[in-house]
Amino acid sequence: DTAVSQTPKYLVTQMGNDKSIKCEQNLGHDTMYWYKQDSKKFLKIMFSYNNKELIINETVPNRFSPKSPDKAHLNLHINSLELGDSAVYFCASSQIRGGAHEQYFGPGTRLTVT
Amino acid sequence: AQSVAQPEDQVNVAEGNPLTVKCTYSVSGNPYLFWYVQYPNRGLQFLLKYITGDNLVKGSYGFEAEFNKSQTSFHLKKPSALVSDSALYFCAVKNANNLFFGTGTRLTVIP
Numbered sequence: 001d002t003a004v005s006q007t008p009k010y011l012v013t014q015m016g017n018d019k020s021i022k023c024e025q026n027l028g029h030d031t032m033y034w035y036k037q038d039s040k041k042f043l044k045i046m047f048s049y050n051n052k053e054l055i056i057n058e059t060v061p062n063r064f065s066p067k068s069p070d071k072a073h074l075n076l077h078i079n080s081l082e083l084g085d086s087a088v089y090f091c092a093s094s095q096i097r098g099g100a101h102e103q104y105f106g107p108g109t110r111l112t113v114t
Numbered sequence: 115a116q117s118v119a120q121p122e123d124q125v126n127v128a129e130g131n132p133l134t135v136k137c138t139y140s141v142s143g144n145p146y147l148f149w150y151v152q153y154p155n156r157g158l159q160f161l162l163k164y165i166t167g168d169n170l171v172k173g174s175y176g177f178e179a180e181f182n183k184s185q186t187s188f189h190l191k192k193p194s195a196l197v198s199d200s201a202l203y204f205c206a207v208k209n210a211n212n213l214f215f216g217t218g219t220r221l222t223v224i225p
Binding site: 004031033040041042043045048050055090092096100101102103104105106107108 | 146148150152155156157158159160163165202204208210211212213214215217218
């Protein structure tokens with residue numbers, strides 16, 4: 001079974017559209033994350049979500065919003081997509097409380113905005 | 115704030131030779147350090163971590179890393195490189211509840 005899964009794997013859309021990426025983890029972890037990897041492969045934390053506490057990287061535009069229906073899911077909604085949003089988005093999870101701290105990553109969603 | 119640096123964008127090594135991928139860190143307090151590998155079109159895979167204890171940490175696929183407090187380094191090593199080790203390697207440090215990643219080092223193992 002895949003530990004951290006994301007859908008879709010590829011997403012091609014036009015500027016101005018609104019889209020969502022879904023993430024699910026079956027590891028029982030208490031914390032989930034979203035990362036953005038740009039064309040130079042730099043990885044940047046966007047959000048972390050732990051026990052209903054959302055920590056936002058202040059550089060992330062408010063067009064991006066994470067939504068967590070339950071502990072196992074953290075979806076990413078993006079409004080009014082821009083060309084610069086094109087990147088690979090990774091979901092991850094980890095066990096913070098009493099855990100080992102390493103994060104486990106999903107396979108990524110390649111978003112292309114045209 | 116915690117940070118890591120990977121001074122080499124690219125490392126080339128011949129198959130069968132030992133490999134080293136460098137990482138230095140800057141932290142306040144005790145560091146939690148990690149190495150991840152990313153194969154093309156895949157997510158990151160956890161290789162190993164240092165939290166406390168023995169300075170030599172062993173991880174997946176025959177990789178190990180040495181924590182050196184005086185040099186603030188956490189270099190990734192493998193005694194004998196395989197062509198299949200060719201990938202992008204990231205060093206990371208725990209920063210609050212997140213990980214701060216280095217810029218990555220592309221390892222190419224030449225047959």
